[in-house]
Amino acid sequence: MIEVTEQTRSGWCVLGVSGRADAETAAELESRLRGAVENHPQVAVDFSALAYISSAGIRAVLQAARAAQEGKVEFAVCAPSAPVRKVFDMSGLDHILTIHGELPC
C-alpha cells in the first residue's frame, strides 16, 4: 500500500508519500511523481512517513528525478524516515540526487 498526497506551498508542489514503496506500488509512485514534475516547476517529495523502500521504489524515484532533470524542474527529495534514509545511504543515492533533511517550504 502506498498513499500520495499533494498540496501547493510557496510555489512548491509538495507530495507526501506514506506506506511502502516496493514492486507492488512503484508504478503508482513513479506515475504520481512524474505527473507532478510535468505540471510544476518545483516539486518536493516528503518521505518522512514512508516506512519502507525497495530497489523498485528507488528506481521509481530515480526515473522521476530523471524526468525532472530533463524538464529543468527543481526536484527535492526531503526528510526521509530512518529506514528509508538507511536505504538511501547504502545505495549512495545522495551522490545522484540532493536529499534534504527538511522540506524547502
Place this chain on the structure above:
Amino acid sequence: MLTMLEEVVLLAVDEMSGGLRSTREFGTAYALVGAVLFDLALAGKIDTDTEDIQIVDRTPTGNATLDHVLDAVARHPHISTVRQWIEEIFQRRRDLEGEALRSLMAQGILRHEKTKRLWIIDVERFPLVNNKPQQHVKMRLAQAILTDIIPDTHDIMLVSIAEACGLLGFVVSDAQLSARRQRIQTLCGLETISRKVTAAIADLDATMRQAMTKVV
C-alpha cells in the same frame, strides 16, 4: 528489445574479429547471474531490499533463461538473500553466455563461425551481422558514464554489470575511465544486486589469491 544478459554478452563481442572478450572468467559468470536477476527485476518478477530478494510474480516471462532462474528461485524459499541467490545460481548455472549468444544469432545480430587453428584447435567466432544494437549499447553506456545526466535505471544496471565483467574499457578510453571512476562507482552502488555481485567477485578474487599464495 534485448535483455540485459544479451546486451552484456553483445558488448563482449569484438566488433573487428567476432571473438569474445573475456577478462575475468569466473567474475564474468557472477556478473551474468547479476544480469539475469536484473532482467527479472525489470520484468517485475522479483524485488530486492538491502539484503533480500522477494518474488513478486511467479508467472513465466516467456524467456527460457529467465524462467529457468525464476523457477529455481521460487522452488527454494529458504534461500532469501541476494548474495545467497547469486552463489546458488552461480553454482548451478547453465551456460548463460551460450544461451545469450544463441538468442542474438536467432535475432540476426550475430552469426557463428567455427574454424581450426593449426588444423587442430577449434576457434569459435561470432561476427556482427548487424552492428547497430552493439553501437546503441555502447552509446548508452558512454552517456551514462561521461555525463552527469541521471541515467535511465536500465542503463544504471548495465553500467554495473559491464564494470563487473571488465568491459567498460571497450566503451570509453582508459583516461575517461580514470577520470570518471567516482561516477562509475556511484552508479555501481545504487542497486543491491550489483553491490552483491561486486562483493562476490571480490571474495572470489581473495580466495584465488590465497590459493595462489599457498601454491607458491
